[in-house]
Amino acid sequence: MYSFDYHKPTALDQALDLFKGADDPIFLAGGMTLIPTMKQRLAAPTDVIDLSGLDVLKGIALSEAGLSIGALTTHNEVATHPLIKLHLPVLAQLAATIGDNQVRNRGTIGGSIANSDPAADYPAALIGLGGTVVTQSRSIAGDDFFLDLFETALHPCELITRIEFPLPDRAAYAKFRNQASGYAVVGALVADFQGKIRVGITGAGPCACRAIGIENELMKDLSVDVLDHVEVPDAGFNSDIHASAEYRAHLVKVLTKRALTQLLSQKNAS
C-alpha cells in the first residue's frame, strides 16, 4: 500500500474541508473495498478521510415516507435491525447475503452504494425500491444515481449521509451468488407498491438498472408465467470469467421469476 495521510474528522464540515484541501483524497467508510484496493495499489489516495467519527452518518429512523438509514450502517446492522426486519424485511434479507460475516461487520450501505460495483447487492435495492440517496447538499433519486461501472451521480466532494427507502406492500430479492466472493452474478429485486411494480437488476450490466420492459409486463399481469414471453436482450451486459452476457440475460429472467415467486407467496400488506 502506498503511503497517505490519515484524518479522522468529527464533524461533516471538517470532513468536507479536509477533502477540499487535499490533492487526491478519498473518503473511508467500512473500507471493505477500499483497503483491499489500496493494498493492490489500484488506488493511491494522498489523503484518507475516515468517516467513522461522523455521528450524522449513523442511525436508522422510520417516518411516514419510509425508512431512513445512515450511510455508515453496516450490512449486519441492516440485516438484524428490528425496524428494518419489521418494515423492510427484503432489505434485511438482502444485507444478510452480502460477502461473509466479517465483511458484513465492517462494510456499510453508503460505501457500497457510492462505489457502484456492478455486482453489489444494495444497488438492486436502491433501484428496485425506488430509494433516494441523500448527500450533504441534495437528494438524488435512485433511478438517476448509478451512471456506469463504478461511476455515480455524486460530485467529487459529495458525501452520502443517508439512504431513504419507501416501504413497498411486498418485495423480494433473489440472487445468483458467486461461490467465491458472495457477489451477485445477477440479482433481481421485485417490489409491489399498490400494484405499481418495480424491478431492480444488479450484476447484469455495468451498473444496476431498472428492468422497465419486465415491469410493464408485470403491471399487466402479475404472474410468473408472463415472464416466459419477455425477451431480455443481452446488449451491453457484462461478459467475464463468471458469466457471458447471454447467460446474464438468462439469469435476469430466472432470478426475476424467483423473486416474484417469493413476492407472490407473501401476504399483501395493503
Added chain:
Amino acid sequence: MKIEIDVNNTVHEVVIEPNTLLVTVLRENLHLTGAHVGCDTSQCGACTVHLDGRAVKSCAVLAVQVADAKVVTIEGIGEVDNLHPMQTAFREHHALQCGFCTPGMIMQAIDLVTHEDNLDREKIRQGLEGNLCRCTGYHNIVSAIESVVDKT
C-alpha cells in the same frame, strides 16, 4: 504517527505509518502471532480478530482505524490451562489438522454463536463462508461449533 491501541484489555502505544494494517501491528509490533496472514486479499479469514466484539479480518483494517476500539485476538480469549469453551470444543472434536486457519476459525465461531440464533449445521457452514480451511473439509469444525451451541 503515535496511536494507542487496546488489545486483549491492555493499552499499547505504538508508532506506525497510517498505511499499516491492523494484522501487521498485532504480529510485528505486539508479537501476537496468533492472527495469521493466509491470503492477504481478505478471502481466507485466518487473520480474524474481534473489534468491539465483532469478527473482522485484520488484514482489511488499518491499525489507525481502531484507536478508539477494543481488539481481542486468539491470545485474549483463554489460557493454556483455562481454554475458552470454543478452543476446548475444537480440541475435543479434532477440528484442525495443520492449525493455520484455526485462530480465525475460532474467533469467527465465537462471533457466530454469540450473534446468531437457531444455529444448525447448515447455518454454521454458511457462517464460516469467510474462513477457508484446506485440511479438514470443515466437518469437524462444524461439529465443534455445534457442540458449543448445544451447551449454551
